Amino acid sequence: MSVLKRIYQHPLLSPEDVNTIINAHEKVHFKKGDYLLKKDQIAKKYFCVEKGLIRSYVYDYEGNDITTGFVGENELAIDVISLFHEIPAVEYFQALTDCECYSIPLNDFQILYHSIKGFNEWGRAWMSGSLFELKQRTISMITESASERYKTLRSKHPQILQQSPLKYIASYLGITDTSLSRIRKELVRES
Amino acid sequence: MSVLKRIYQHPLLSPEDVNTIINAHEKVHFKKGDYLLKKDQIAKKYFCVEKGLIRSYVYDYEGNDITTGFVGENELAIDVISLFHEIPAVEYFQALTDCECYSIPLNDFQILYHSIKGFNEWGRAWMSGSLFELKQRTISMITESASERYKTLRSKHPQILQQSPLKYIASYLGITDTSLSRIRKELVRES
């Protein structure tokens, strides 16, 4: 099944709605290092990732960039809050590898979003899913140790470990690349 | 204006709807130390806080309890995800002081929630507001230092500093009570 069919599966979207929406999409390519969205911009679109890896990040109070999330294949690169509340983004979204994505042009998106009732609902569902995931992550940052979080990431999203430099994974886990390197050494020793 | 009128202000709730909803509420008292919701329970109701202070917390991987949030007067003590998704809570909600709250009995809530269209919308608005706040907090935990976060809390929610023991505020800020004590000392020295 295509990326888009997968992403637009929703009880309130009929196959015809889905087709209408899918047909409004156009292919977009990003080169490694390209920005999909920058801090202070208002998100006007989102991207369905078919191939590649994207990371979101912010700068901490010491100027280090801290990874806040990864978006892999068959996932959506979307700043839910910026897009649906029309407020400036607080994060940067940058391609870690060359990427192939699909996106709806702003105009079509706005028309469809307001005319197809289920599309609206689909947006709300994304909002609620985002809340769920963010909460989970917040809790896991507290209740799990860095090495546990690493092991979880390794088992649930192995492709990230393959495609992302260590330093970005480290900051995602809340530690430095040095510490992560030592955690990995420790894990090898254990097995 | 009463707590309830304040909380149920919403463009899609007519004054009559609001009255219907408000009349379904009953007063609930909590003693200091009482639990409003415990981990692994599915939230069946939420509480409109008229007087007192509530805190939510989880246990970290070393067994320390970590404050995840405070709920003050005129605010809602609600686990949005547990309530609307009907899944077990991950946090504990506990009264830090004696509290006076309002709550709808489960039955009435379910009936009104599904029959008053705007009530439904009100629930969604809370979901989206929760996402916004959680994101803000996540970002501030990264982009601000502990002492900056303390200063922000002090200026935005001074009543929390009055009503909560230092150790709970400290864990909310991501540090120990010892460290917070030193930060406060430093801030006094500065001024």
Added chain:
DNA sequence: AAATCCACTTGCCATAAGACAAGAAACTAC
């Protein structure tokens, strides 16, 4: 009033984590 309990501060010490830097290995470019 004495005895407890908590909340908070503060000093001392231990330690986990980060800063820094060097070096190996892989990859890219010319």
Added chain:
DNA sequence: GTAGTTTCTTGTCTTATGGCAAGTGGATTT
């Protein structure tokens, strides 16, 4: 090929943070 990046590891050293414990001051109880 060689030079230049970038990634990752690893050693040493430093430091911020936490653990522990003592001590003060308030509040509460008996």
